[in-house]
Amino acid sequence: MTIVSLRGAAGLALLAAWVIASPHTVGALDWPVSQPSLTATFGEERGDQFLSGIEIDAADPRVHPSDAGQVIFSYRGDDPRDIPTGLGDFVVIDHGNALRTLYGHLRSGSIPRSITSASPSDVIGRVGDTGDATGPHLLFEVFDRTNHESLNPLKALPPLAGAASPVLAGVFLERDKQLFELAAQSPASAGRAAIVVAAYDPSEYVDYFDPMAPYRIEVTLNGKPVSSVTFDALKAEGGKLRVVSSGSTPTFDELYASATRYRMGDLELQPGEQALDVKVSDYAGNVAERSYLITVEGAP
Amino acid sequence: MKRILGIALLLSIVYLLLFATPLQLEPVLKPTWAQNLANPVQRAQDDTTERVPFRVGNVFGFVTTGGAVRYLNTVQFGLALDRDRFINFSSVSTNLVVKDADGRIVASFAEHGYPMFLSGRLFVVSPSRTALSERDADGNLVWSREFGSIVTCLSATNDLLAVGLLDGTVAVLDRSGNVAWSYTPGGSRLAAVYGCALSSDDQILAIASGLDPQRVMIMSRNSSGYRRVRELALKDESRGRIFMHLFDRIPYLFIERPGSLMYVPIGIGRPGALPIPNGIIADVAPLAGGSLQLTAIRPNEGTVELLLLAPPDHIIGRLAFGGTTLSASGSEGSMYVGVDRELVRIDVLER
Numbered sequence: 281m282t283i284v285s286l287r288g289a290a291g292l293a294l295l296a297a298w299v300i301a302s303p304h305t306v307g308a309l310d311w312p313v314s315q316p317s318l319t320a321t322f323g324e325e326r327g328d329q330f331l332s333g334i335e336i337d338a339a340d341p342r343v344h345p346s347d348a349g350q351v352i353f354s355y356r357g358d359d360p361r362d363i364p365t366g367l368g369d370f371v372v373i374d375h376g377n378a379l380r381t382l383y384g385h386l387r388s389g390s391i392p393r394s395i396t397s398a399s400p401s402d403v404i405g406r407v408g409d410t411g412d413a414t415g416p417h418l419l420f421e422v423f424d425r426t427n428h429e430s431l432n433p434l435k436a437l438p439p440l441a442g443a444a445s446p447v448l449a450g451v452f453l454e455r456d457k458q459l460f461e462l463a464a465q466s467p468a469s470a471g472r473a474a475i476v477v478a479a480y481d482p483s484e485y486v487d488y489f490d491p492m493a494p495y496r497i498e499v500t501l502n503g504k505p506v507s508s509v510t511f512d513a514l515k516a517e518g519g520k521l522r523v524v525s526s527g528s529t530p531t532f533d534e535l536y537a538s539a540t541r542y543r544m545g546d547l548e549l550q551p552g553e554q555a556l557d558v559k560v561s562d563y564a565g566n567v568a569e570r571s572y573l574i575t576v577e578g579a580p
Numbered sequence: 581m582k583r584i585l586g587i588a589l590l591l592s593i594v595y596l597l598l599f600a601t602p603l604q605l606e607p608v609l610k611p612t613w614a615q616n617l618a619n620p621v622q623r624a625q626d627d628t629t630e631r632v633p634f635r636v637g638n639v640f641g642f643v644t645t646g647g648a649v650r651y652l653n654t655v656q657f658g659l660a661l662d663r664d665r666f667i668n669f670s671s672v673s674t675n676l677v678v679k680d681a682d683g684r685i686v687a688s689f690a691e692h693g694y695p696m697f698l699s700g701r702l703f704v705v706s707p708s709r710t711a712l713s714e715r716d717a718d719g720n721l722v723w724s725r726e727f728g729s730i731v732t733c734l735s736a737t738n739d740l741l742a743v744g745l746l747d748g749t750v751a752v753l754d755r756s757g758n759v760a761w762s763y764t765p766g767g768s769r770l771a772a773v774y775g776c777a778l779s780s781d782d783q784i785l786a787i788a789s790g791l792d793p794q795r796v797m798i799m800s801r802n803s804s805g806y807r808r809v810r811e812l813a814l815k816d817e818s819r820g821r822i823f824m825h826l827f828d829r830i831p832y833l834f835i836e837r838p839g840s841l842m843y844v845p846i847g848i849g850r851p852g853a854l855p856i857p858n859g860i861i862a863d864v865a866p867l868a869g870g871s872l873q874l875t876a877i878r879p880n881e882g883t884v885e886l887l888l889l890a891p892p893d894h895i896i897g898r899l900a901f902g903g904t905t906l907s908a909s910g911s912e913g914s915m916y917v918g919v920d921r922e923l924v925r926i927d928v929l930e931r
Contacts, residue, residue, distance in 0.1 A: 327674065327692035329706055329726075351819050352772050352791065353732065353746055360635065361863065362821050363731060364658040364694035366671065366707025372730070372746060374770050380746075382730075396819065412671040412707050425747055425771070428728055516728025519757070521711070 309346035309436045310400055312383060312420055313338035313407065317485030318440060319417060321563065322432040323511035323523065324493040325539045330521055330532050331493075332430040332514050333382065333421030337485060341407040343383050343418060345398040346437075349375040354391055357410065367419065368411025371395075371404050378426040379436075384419035385411050429513040429524060434495075434563045446494045446560045448568040449478040449540065453547070462556070462572045470551050470578045475499060475506070480540045481562040491540050496561040498527075499544045501554060507545035509535065549576045607871070607888060607897050612914070612925040613647035620649040630911070631681035633661050636918030637905040640666070642681040643916065643923060651683045662697035669694060676704070678719060689719035698736035699780075705731065712743065714757060723757025733821055735778040742785060744773030750787050752778075752805070761805035765789040765797060775822030777833065784846060786833050788814070788822040796824075798833055798846060812844065812851060827866045832892045834872075836861045841874060843892035854893040859885065867910045867928060871896065875906045886917055888928065897928070 313336055320335035353372040355365065367384040369391055374380050387408025398404050409416045422431040434440075452459040454474040460466075477499070480491030498508040508527030515524045522529045528545060537543050547556075556572040615621065617639050631642040631650060640659055641652040657671040664681050676695055678687040691713065693704040702715045709731050713724035733744035740760065741753040748771030752761040764771070768790025775788035775796075785799040785806045794817040799806035816838055825834040835842040840853040841861060859876035862884075867873050872889040884906035888897030903919040910916075915926045 326707070329692070329708060329711065332708060332710065350770060350791070352770055353730070353774075354819050356820070359821070359823075359862075360659070361823065363696065363705055363709060363734060365705070365709045366694070367709060414672070423729070423747075428747060430728065514728065516710075516726050519725040521726040521728060 307436075307438050308379075309381065309422070309433070310344075311437055312336070312343050312346050312381075313418060314340045314342075316440070317483075318492070319483050319486055319490055321481060321492040321495070321511070322430075322434065323514070325532075325536050328532065330514055330523075332521075333384075333419050334433050336418045336420055337416075338407055338418065341387070341416070342403045343386065343405045343407060344400050344402060345373050345383075345404055346381050346400070346420075347373075347375045347379075348397075348399045349373040349381075350397050351395050351404075352380065354395070356391055357388065366412030368408065368413060369405065370411075370419075373398060373404075374425075378424055379431075380423040380425055381433075382419070382421040382423070384421070385409060385413040385417060387416075424513070427513075427515070429515045431513050432495075432511055432563075435512065439564065441564060444482055444484045445566040446479060446481040446562040446568045447491075448558060448560045448570055449480065451556070451558050451570065451572060452476040452478070452541075454537075454543075462574065464571075465573045465575070467575045467577065468549055468554075470549050470576050473547050473549060475544045475547050475556075476537050476541050477544050477558055477560070478541045479560040479568070494560045495563045496525075496559075497542055497544060498559045498561075500557045500559075501547060503555070503557075506547060509542065509544070549574065551576050551578065608929040609888070609897050609899060610927045610929055612927050614922060614924045615643065615647060615649055616921060617641075617649070617652065617918075617923055618921045620652065631664060632909060632911050632916050633663060633666070633681070634907065634909055634916055634918055634923055635659060635661055636907050636923060637920065639921070640668075643925075645911070645914070645925070647925060649923075651681060653683075658694050660695040660697050660702070662700065665697075667695045676719075678702075687715075687717065687719035689715060689721075691715075691721075696734070698734060698741075699738060701736050701738075701741075703734070703736070703741070712741075712757075714741075722755075725753070725757050727751070732773055733776045735776045737778050737780050737782050740778055740782050742776040742778050744776040744787070744789075746772050748772050748789065750776055750785075750789075752785070763787075763799075763806070765795070767795065768792055774818060774820070775824045775835070777824040777826045779826040780828055784826055784833075786824050786826060788818075788824060788835070791817050791819070794818065796833070796835060796844065798844065810844065810846075823861075823864075825864050827872070827891075829870065830866070830872070830891045834864055834892070836864065841893070852893060854889070854895075856885075862906055863908065865908070865910055867915070868913045869928070869930075871928075873908050873910060873915055875908050877904070877906055879904065884919055886915070899926070 317337040324331040352374040369386040370384040372382045386405035390406040407418050422433045451462045481494045483490040496510040499506040510525035513524035520531045554574040559569040660667040674692050693706045704713045711726040714722040729745040729747040735742040743751045749764045754760045769792040773789045777786040783801045787797045793813045798810040800809045823836040831846045832843040842853045844851040856876050862875040874887040876885045884903045886899045901919045907918045917924045
């Protein structure tokens with residue numbers, strides 16, 4: 281077997297493990313466009329907010345419902361009194377199983393006027409650039425109405441094979457608002473330090489640099505888990521949107537230091553040799569991982 | 581004979597005392613001035629200072645009551661327009677600038693969202709339409725809140741803000757942005773909120789919700805929040821925003837429906853509807869004197885129409901124009917009506 285095939289097999293195995301561990305059923309929904317190209321992932325930074333869906337490019341602009349259902353809401357931007365939105369023209373479909381899907385940035389005038397129900401063969405609009413889109417693409421979101429959560433659509437859609445690994449660009453210790461980038465072996469003084477991970481998942485569907493958010497980031501110290509964040513879902517609690525995952529559940533401000541830098545909690549550095557491991561996974565199961573040996577001196 | 585005349589006179593006097601009502605004065609609509617917004621005429625003699633805001637299609641600004649266009653500009657992506665200030669914003673705004681009626685900057689603040697003036701208060705909606713914030717007159721943040729569900733409707737008074745959500749919940753927020761009361765109407769196969777309206781005294785809350793059936797609830801304030809006092813089902817279910825209106829001293833809830841303006845008495849009484857054949861309602865607003873102005877567009881006919889109503893459905897005045905856009909704002913017995921590129925002041929006189 282070639283190295284590429286071995287990598288592919290390993291990737292598929294990881295993908296299978298990810299699927300099995302997923303709280304939602306992969307393949308429960310179909311891709312809303314044919315030949316989709318993923319350009320933004322769930323949980324990505326959007327100014328001062330999470331992206332609560334995914335963004336998709338498509339050669340064929342026809343947008344279909346991911347599953348059969350009833351149109352529960354549509355917005356065509358034709359009444360200036362209505363609430364302005366960056367979603368552009370959009371449609372929301374209720375699938376009758378607590379799931380609702382949203383299709384945003386649709387081309388102006390492309391949503392059929394009298395649409396009330398839709399099957400996957402229907403066209404509910406065309407990929408456009410209405411709202412705050414800077415180019416034509418589809419915004420696709422999935423809601424769980426029972427749990428009041430926005431779900432990562434990639435956990436319910438058929439998997440997209442992706443060969444490119446996520447990029448672990450750097451790991452930093454933050455103290456007194458100053459960042460110190462870790463090398464493979466680094467000295468550090470004892471005490472508390474925040475850990476910041478610079479990472480992204482490059483989109484392989486566009487020919488420009490388009491860093492997407494990874495799926496999961498995990499930090500361990502001396503073999504013990506310190507923190508992790510997994511973009512499974514987002515949920516509003518106490519007026520703030522939080523990541524819902526088996527690890528930490530940060531708000532946007534708690535998580536994002538910048539568009540590709542993630543605050544992963546605090547470390548208590550004790551004197552001696554400390555082994556720090558950081559692992560970044562993407563939605564296709566590809567992994568980037570690095571180990572750091574930190575020589576800690578001084579009293580905590 | 582005398583006896584018959586005497587009885588007739590007596591009956592006439594009794595009628596006048598008990599049953600006679602004054603004849604209703606019909607308004608006279610008197611155009612006062614007109615401005616072509618593509619090429620407004622400067623009125624150097626006009627020294628009136630009161631500014632009236634207007635938006636006609638993609639053009640907006642402020643005009644004096646005397647007809648001088650004091651500010652004129654084109655809407656970028658969206659426009660928040662208040663009586664004496666505005667925010668003209670792009671689709672990717674990260675810095676919002678508040679300007680007065682002369683176009684001078686009065687405040688600016690950094691926020692990624694779209695502003696709205698409601699009852700004189702400034703709110704900012706996130707681009708995802710799932711979060712709201714409020715700013716004071718200086719642009720300082722008062723509160724912010726994320727809902728996790730798309731906001732479908734808003735209605736604000738001086739003290740409260742009703743927020744309708746696509747997940748089927750209505751949240752009523754106080755001035756600090758805290759949820760003072762929340763309610764999930766339920767009772768429909770598909771849950772969603774499509775419209776909400778608060779009376780200016782906060783005593784009445786109207787909610788349009790659900791599909792199969794789609795219902796309107798009128799709720800009255802009590803010590804713990806609001807309680808349902810009236811409910812009706814809507815035919816021709818809407819799958820978009822349902823605009824509803826509660827006006828001071830007019831005891832009806834008005835609901836914009838396809839091809840009609842529906843009205844529901846707040847207390848007892850039967851609902852009714854004013855037909856607007858082939859028309860799409862553009863707005864309903866109160867005028868001084870208790871009447872209402874209703875603007876409607878008939879895109880298939882290329883006409884627009886302005887109706888004056890004595891509530892709830894008695895048409896006391898009507899103006900029709902050829903055009904595709906129509907807006908009207910009222911100020912002290914006058915209407916400022918924009919049709920495509922023309923802005924006209926029409927005084928409402930009682931005859």
